[in-house]
Amino acid sequence: MTTPAKTHIAPGPDASVPVGGAVGHPVDRRDGRAKATGTARFSAEHRYPDLTYATLVHATIARGTITHIDTAAAAAVPGVVAVLTHLNAPRIKPPRKPNIVRDLGPDVSGTDVDYLNTDQVFWDGQPIAVVIATTSAAANEAAPLVEATYDKLPARVDFAAEQKNATPAKGDLTFAGVAKKGDAEAALAAAEVSVDLRYTTPGLQHNAIEPHATVAVWDGDHLTVHDTTQSITQSRRYLAWRFGVPASHVRVHAEFLGGGFGGKFAVWPGTVIAAMAAKAVGRPVRLALTRTAVNRATGGRTASTNRIALGATRDGRLTSLIQDSITRIGSTGGQFEPTGSPARHLYGAQNLLTRQDHAVMDLMPNTWLRAPGEAIGTFALESAMDELAYELSMDPIALRMRNEPETDPTKGKKFSQRMQREAFERGAERFGWADRDPEPRSMRDGEWLVGMGTAAAFHPVLRLVADVKVRLSDDGSALVQCGFHEMGMGAATVQAQIAADALGIDYEKVRVEYGDSALPSGPMAGNSNQTATVATSVLAACAELTRKITALARRTGTTGQEPAAALRAAGTPFLEASVGSATRLGELRSQGRFLSTFLKDQRRSKAARGAQFCEVRVNADTGELRISRWLGMFDVGHIINPKTAASQLRGAVVMGIGMALSEQSLIDPRNGRTMSAGLDSYYVPVHADIPPIDVDWLDEPDRTMPLGIIGLGEVGTTGVAAAIANAVFHATGRRVRDLPITLDKVL
Template sequence: MTTHANPHGEPGSNTDASVPVGGAVGRPVDRRDGHAKVTGTALFSAEHRYPNLTYATMVHATIARGTITGIDTAAAAAVPGVLAVLTHLNAPRIRPVRKANIIRDLGPSISGTAVDYLNTDQVFWDGQPIAVVIAENSAAANEAAPLVTMTYREVPARVDFAVEQKNATVAKGDLTFAGVAKKGDADAALATAEVSVDLHYTTPGLQHNAIEPHATTATWDGDHLTVHDTTQSTDQTHKYLAWRFGVPASHVRVRAEFVGGAFGGKFAVWPGTVIAAMAAKAVGRPVRLALSRKAVSWSAGGRTASSNRIALCATRDGQLTALIQDSITRTGSVGGLLEATSSPARHLYGADNMLTRQNLAEMDLLPNTSLRAPGEAIGSFVLESAMDELAYELAMDPIALRMRNEPKTDPTGGKKFSQRMLREAFQTGAERFGWANRDPRPRSMRDGEWLVGMGTAAAYHPAVRLTADVKVRLSDDGTALVQCSFHEMGMGAATVQAQITADALGIGYEKVRVEYGDTALPPGPMAGNSNQTATVATSVLAACAELTRKVTALARRTGTTGQEPATTLRAAHIPFLEASVGSTTRLGALRSQGRFLTTFLKDQRWSKAARGAQFCEIRVNADTGELRISRWLGMFDVGHVINPKTAASQLRGSIVMGIGMALSEQTLIDPRNGRTMSAGLDSYYLPVHADIPPIDVAWLNEPDKTMPLGIIGLGEVGVTGVAAAIANAVFHATGRRVRDLPISLDKTL
């Protein structure tokens, strides 16, 4: 029997009773999932219970590249409570990963790697899962896993990024991002420039450390698979699993009602999800596989390291004449993401001559993946740091330089901007922050033993829409139900869709219930690239408009025009009306693809993006080099904000991520063997509460007229520009220019 779990978002629970009918959008309504989370009633993926539940722990390879030549599982199998030890010799056979086909579906494209987990004797990175222990309890599984021993035939591996950069090749690019973008003759302009800077910046790899580590609970009923998974892409994951296990997609149900953070790390399907389902099939019982922090670092990808050359040329009055950026990032030999590090350089400032290249170094490491604002987080550090350096070369205010180079159309594509208020963001932010009080001379501002610095940078992230299937039901008791398998990962997604629905139907916000995070519901988009709110809103508004037409026609027949919808339904003796966008039939799936392509092509007519201005004030101890951030302001152009409370939380959280990127975070990989040395929070340093200053966030709240309700996604723009603003403030405070992240103590002394 199919049921829709809904422990959250019930009408009347955790709502703001002061929200008037027709006035929900734009109000700081409390998050609907808040009560369930703070009271402990929310069930996450590793908390669902099944009869005869078993527990699994993965075994990881200890070489970077080679072949497994021998396996000894006897000691592990002898541990009391162990049910099975699966390796490539006895694990269930499943289908290999297939290539993505955007016309057919996107499911296979979300495979984190191309490896046939436990179906191959080949090792492609240090940490690759090569066995799994299934036991009656987690203690037995954890005890047995280290007892599995392997022998290998190693081959030389490419694991040192510094060495492999010389072998990088120009990326092919994809449907939305070309490997090379060129306008004019940038090299010639550089050779004759009046003023120029030609610089090199590096950033390290970064790891995901969501509050909830990756976990899967899997159970089979015949050839029907149910998976509770920490995914941010339920629809694509269920298609992927259906293909891998050779069952119809309708036989796979993926549930992720609550996800404790993802930030891109849970978009792809990583080994744990597949291996949990394999283990459940092998032992004929439900299996829970919850990854440790170290296992996440070994088997779920993070952000790539990067090496970037950037050159900026300008006239003496600050007009850019050329921009060049050459970026090298890494990818795995069995998968990986093209990190679009030159994205900000292509879209933020006008120059007659531009050349950007994306280069990839293929390596025998765990494939990289998305981490909040992939490409733009790195690219904004490079571009915005270089703009600050150029401003000093010109003896020009950094904001004035940016405003001098505001383009009228998109610099590389020539498209019109759907909306661009970066100038207003800088002007408003500078006044609010007190930028005019800044003495521009390095080491000129001091507070006792502390050198004081102020820095700024532009924030940028493209706006994207995908497609969502949605069903909206309006009942004769005055309530509405919205169903869509979108994702709630802590950002308030269900809350804002309830606000949108309430206003669209003209009913009270407290009367709207939202079900999500379950592939038994209409397919939703993946939660990534800041697309989800606008994507789901597009379909919700269309369904609500159809419902309104039905109610209006029914009211004319029943003589209840002008009265509440519930009155009309009761007068007609109809318990409810429904309206849907999309369907799960074969024809419906084709139509959904058609809607995606139509929306994509329509949106391509414009240059769409969230933008903003980051301002920070820091203090650096003149004797010890200790760095403290004392103030922060982010002023954003992010369209119409549906819920100020959840929006502020998202923007502050992104800024905190940017602070971590700037000051402490780095994935340490041993260049001799490819082993991740920072696997775990004991050696991967995240910012803590004491590291974070009061963060002031604000927005212009000007709707983008080409987007539903004027929405521009804002989840990721907050992390962009942060690292550059801090690095620029460090230079202002100390006179030391830091071009290699993180900004550790030795770089400020």
């Protein structure tokens, strides 16, 4: 087996970056040139001698048992090497139960199905066979020729019908299924003014620009995979368990990732089956999912139904806030989507109750999708706040500000930082909110009805742990190593900026290695945790390295000179410092660091926040809807790189626009088939749908976080759908409570 070389991306020349001032500077992304010129290699683009190509075969029923599977026609296609089913696939260990402490992050198993080791079918689209061939054309030709017959069982596939059978959600380590303060139902009944409303959101699919893909290679009992993963370290542990080898025998590469958004957190069927196929045929296997296969074999966001009830005094003070949510999970797994999260933290209601139930479905298990819980929760809550404002004849921003809490509404914790009021005030002034005539359908430009809407943005803060090694060489260069992820957000760029300032050297002299499980263990890239998590360890390693250099400078008489001068004077080629290690003791210490960090962060209520402002134009005759202006003003701590931060926030707003206007995962309620599995039937925003998006931030550091960093990758999506729905009501007088906002709902 040929081991691929590490990916090294040298920084481009940027003489404008001052020494000691890289943080806060709008540095270009280090991976930009490689991606723009096509030299960056993504997972499916890695080649090995004797490489074979695999294509999945999917079940066509929602629940049942495979009674017969005919592979003869597929096996006869020229170039086909093997066809694997539950009858002949290698036996591997079943998935084990998740353990957040052991895995230092959420469970990375997308489902608990024992792929190709069972004759049971749990959802329409579950892989039941894989064809391996010498060319992708042969594999694609043969896969449809595999024929299966089934003994069908009754299946729960209609979300609307199953809601009556929903049961209380258990929650997770960070979020309980129920939160209660006072008697919210009684307070609602006694309220001077109240609204009691129902909002729904459909299931959503990820559709990242890079579909899921895996190249798997076995060398004896050593496995190498190039995989589209947001969880390198956790995927390595998972694959080691499934195939019964030590974790040290598994190497996961993910140097570049063409978008993730949560869809590449988990280990989905393609990854496991690619490694299984490579073991069976004794050759490297590339398994690249088609767009349709991605949407049939990997999870997306759950559909939801949300009751929001608000009670208030006539001057707008909330006396009751209730959110009852029903979301779905699969019978073989699914992630908890905390839809009540915003309701528990945004407003100082005197009485509060949030509850969430799960409807168990025989569908592809749901998984994380950018701002899971908060994207749904802010649509429902912030739409209801707008409706209450109209009931009170009160400005929607004034209503929100009247209910700003002094401490966290549910647990009474102090805020580590809360600048929600400032975000609304600065945003309203910049957007021209004062020019808005509050009367619905009162603003017009020719045939276009004009409306303005706003909503709060909210996403909680989470930190995991990262192992990091930092090396300073006698030529003045530094190397930072950590197995973190680059999904297009500039992760390597910002960590180089942080290390350069921490060491007091030129930004251009810092090199970063990432995206490989052979490097020190990095965190999962999600929940907006990666920048702060890795920065915590980079700063600690740089501080330790600086202490070593300072001591060496004293011994060599080079105090006051550049850091590398001490190394040259001592004849030492390099010095390095590490946080964490790959030993068993090191892993136990990492678990301890995780628990310590988690408990420390839980002492204060931490969150990224913001205010979304939207102007829409709705054609009075046709109902055509256009977003004409957008402003997002955010409280997201200290900004390490304004250029990458603005890009992240704009991209998050675009995802929120898709959620509001067009995106929906359509499930046939008769058979559980995904009817929107391709981009021909799942409508994502295009350029014509997106206005110029203005984003800005307060740039106030959170003093409890490293360098004042608050994650910002997801907060930009929250509040977007509500701001649009509120603007549509202002323009037309029609309230849309069921996403997406389509022509038939506006007319």
